[in-house]
Amino acid sequence: MEMPAPSRALLRNAKAVRWAVGIGAAIMVAIAIVLLFLLTLATNNRELYERNYNRLLVVNVVVAGVLLLVILWVALRLFSRLRRGKFGSRLLIKLAAIFALTGFVPGLLIYFVSYQFVSRSIESWFDVKVEGALDAGLNLGRVTLDALSNDLAAKTRNAATQLAEVPDSSMPLALDRLREQLPANDVILWSSTGQLVASAGESRFKLNPERPTAQQIRNVRTQRSLAVVEGLDEPAPGNTTNARIKVLALVAQPGATFGEPRLLQATQALPPSLAANALAVQEAYREYQERALAREGLRRMYIGTLTLSLFLAVIGAVLLAIILGNQLARPLLLLAAGVREVAAGDLSPKPALQGKDELGGLTRSFAEMTQQLADARDAVDRSMGEVSAARANLQTILDNLTAGVIVLDDQGNVQTTNPGATRVLRVPLAAWEGRPLAEVEGLEAFGAWVQQRFDEYLDERRQHGLDHWQQSFELSAGSPGAPQHIVTLVARGAEMPGNARLLVFDDISEIVSAQRAQAWGEVARRLAHEIKNPLTPIQLSAERLEMKLAGKLAEPEQAQLAKAVRTIVDQVDAMKRLVNEFRDYARLPAAELKPVDLNAIVSDVVALYAREADGESAASHVPVRMELDAQCPTIMGDAQQLRQVIHNLLQNAQDATEGAPVREVTIRTEWRPQSKRVRLVVLDSGTGFPEHILKRAFEPYVTTKAKGTGLGLAVVKKIADEHAARVDLKNRIEEGAVRGAQVSLSFAVAA
Known part of the structure; x- marks a missing residue:
């Protein structure tokens, strides 16, 4: 999601402010470093400071002028925002004034106090007390070094007792552990003659470690330990890394009566601060007399540096007051812009400050809240989409169910139906929604039966806790004026929330x-x-x-x-x-399905009927007319059984046509590419089938002929089932009168 324009403008302003703050801070830090550098050199090189003092003053004036111009520019912008009535202008002015006063007044007070302090302090540096303080500092340093040396010597002696029984093979590992325990930078085990036995620490990387002198070895034998401070007598200029304490302790050899004892040497570097302070005290004491003669110049240098620092600090404080005020108000501006966008319904990502203060956290919380609102809205949209998809899926499932589904209210009125209900009952139920099922034309008996079953089910459920009812029903389905079909249904009913009633039924006539x-x-x-x-x-x-x-x-x-x-x-x-x-x-055998040409089979069977007609009189002959679709593909079938089907249908059609005004039988094949099936149709011009015969025409021993056995259509139905073909039988209705019967079979094409 793209960030709104107000938020982008605020971010651009924030970047500009950050650049200004960065550049200003860099300039101030650079000048402060120069001042500190010159102040540091002032004690040792007064001439350098005095020579560059005028240049430094000019630089400070130029920088102060630039900062003053920036302050004026920011002030003009603030007043311009105030006149336009922009949100946060008054707050920015108040914050800038508060910060400016807070920085300027204390700074001015500190300057006057510091001026008096520097003037009086410099005089107090060069008195008897200062000299005594320097002597005390030297003594304190010596006492501190002695304490460190004695402590390391005691620890080294204890460590030497631990090495008495350590074999030479394990000595490096033991020395490494002792080096960590002391702690020490370097630990070496010398023989009584000054030969290296083992080492741990820095000496491992030296080819010839510094050996103890003969005098040091003799002192260790008599005193059992020796501590020496090195590196503070004549240190290199500005280098205190060589200042260290070196301790030598005697290591006894138990069990070796004539063996010479060994020496354990531990070296510990002095803390850099301690060494630096010790050198500084020595250097300060040495230079004390030199500085005593330069009191006035030193005071002028310090006061000048203090004045320049105050000037820079005051200008910087005013500038930082304005900038920091803007920094405090910027989160509020972001929040105000974000609130207006959210109020307008825009839940796009909102900018957030990355600072660790409360205002930055508030902007982040607001951005997170807005994101959560956007996520919640997206979740709602997704949920609505999922509900719509689920509803569409449910509707698709209901639309494609072979079973019929009807939802009724407690009064038996139709609320919802699926296409399967219309397909099974052969009545357009969608037009009857909101009306009782018992009033649907052709379904009066079915509707009354369903209502009765629901009433009985509700009574039985209260007594026995039943959750549904199920029963079969036989009805004559079809629209008024159209051919009626006898349908055997198995119906199942249950109660839904809200006193609605669910009726599910399926056509089990074929079963x-x-x-x-x-x-x-x-x-x-x-x-x-x-x-x-x-x-x-x-x-x-x-x-x-x-x-x-x-x-x-x-x-x-x-x-x-x-x-x-x-x-x-x-x-x-x-x-x-x-x-x-x-x-x-x-004993009808199972069909052996193979690709066959239905048109060829029909032609062969009809040719037999044509030869039989040659021996009959014209009065008794019923002609058979073929209407074959040349585009029919091959189908999967058993040729022998298909011939028997065609023969039975033609024989029945001829028998039904005898005595009719129009004596003709038609056999037709049709290719239907939409369903990819081939249809075989036989039509006669007889009197059709009575209603009670249509109900059971495919059952054995059901016939309208006086001499018939009723097995012809039963055999046709059985063979059709073997071929997975659908069989339809109906009367041909023309102008409201029965003009004959029609039998049709639908076959699947060969793969």
């Missing part, structure tokens, strides 16, 4: 039909087994009876016997044909 077909197949198998066996003995017994009685009966009785035997034989043959058809239905 019920498949179950019935499976049941009929089992019945057919058992009938074929139970009925066929006694038919042959019955037929043989009747024929044998006729043979035995032939010529033994009178003519009338003989004719009656022959007629009865023929009747038995004909009926047995009819029952055999019926049993064989049931057996074939029950």
Whole structure:
């Protein structure tokens, strides 16, 4: 997110102020360094200070003039802001005045006090007390060095006792530990003859460490330890790094009666401040007499430096007062600009100061709060987007459910439906939202049944704690004036929050039909087994009876016997044909799906019907007309079973067309690229199917023909299921009248 323009302007002003503060501070620091440098050299080189005093004065005047111009420029800007009524102007003026007075008045007071102090102090430096103080300082330094030497000597003697039983192989490690314990910069173990045995510290990096003198070795043998301060007698100019305390201690050798004792040497560097102070006291005492003759010049140098420093400090204090006032007001300006932007609804990132003071922390807290508000708004937007997406996903799920979903209120009024409900019930339920389900045309019985089931469910839930109800229902679905379809539903209901009622239902007509077909197949198998066996003995017994009685009966009785035997034989043959058809239905083999050309199969079957028509009279012949789509691709199917399907459909269509005014059967293939399926349609011009037949047309032994077995469409349905094809059966309605029937199958194309 881009930073707003007011915030960018404030940041630009802040950068300009920081540059001004940096440049001013650099100039003041440079002048202060020059003053301190000259003041440092004034004691040793009074001539250098006096020679550069006028130049320094000119530089201070020029810098003071520049700073005064900057102060005037900043003051003009402040008054200009005040006239324009900008936020924070009065606060800036107040802060600048407070800081200026706070810096100027105490500075002026300190100057007069310092002037009197310097004038009187310089005279007091050169009296008997000063000289006594210098002597006391020298004595104090000696006492301090003696105390340090004695302390290191005691520690070294104790350390020497620890090395008595340490073997030479472990001596370097032991010396390294002792060096850390003392502490010391360097630890060396010498033999009694001054030969190096082991070392730790700085001496390890030296080829020839400094050996103790013979006199020092003799003193150690008699006194058991010796402490020496080195580097303070004749130090190099400005160098105190060589000042150190060196201690030698005697290391006994237990168990070695004739062995020579060893010497442990520990070296500890003096603190730089202590060495510097000791040298300074010596140098001060040496120069005391020299400075006593230059009292007046020294006083003039110090007072001049003090005056220049005061002048620079006063000008700098006024400038810093204005700048620091601006620094204090800048966070408030940032906050004011940020508050106005937030009030206007702009939650873009706000500038924040990185200082560690409370005002900087306040700007950071405000920026964090604004960021949190922006994050919260983004989170709300994301949540709303997620809710919208979830709602869209839920709506997509509901729209693509094969099951129907209806939400009802406690009065049974339709509140929400999904396309699946319209698809299953074949009624545009969206137009009936807000109205009772029981008033929907064609669903009056279904709506009343649903309301009754919900009432019973609520009573049972209070008694038994049920969370839903489920039951099947059979209804005749379809819009008024359109063909009605018998649909078997399984409905499930539950109560939703707010006393709403959820109704979910699905069309299980195909499942019920498949179950019935499976049941009929089992019945057919058992009938074929139970009925066929006694038919042959019955037929043989009747024929044998006729043979035995032939010529033994009178003519009338003989004719009656022959007629009865023929009747038995004909009926047995009819029952055999019926049993064989049931057996074939029950034993229909599984389809072997392969890519086949549906148009070619249709042409082959229709050609058979054309040859059969050659032997029939024109009055009994029902022509079959083909309408084949040349764009139909190959489908996945079993050619033999598809021929049986086409034969059954054509035979049924011809039987239905007999006696009709228009005697014609049409078989048609259609390629539908949208669904990528091939459709086979057979139409007749007969009287159509009665309503009760349409409900169960695909069940075995359901037929409208007097001599039919009712297995033709059942076989078609079973083969269609093997091919995963959808079968539709309906009456053809033209101008409100039934003009025949139509059977259609939809096949998937080959991959």
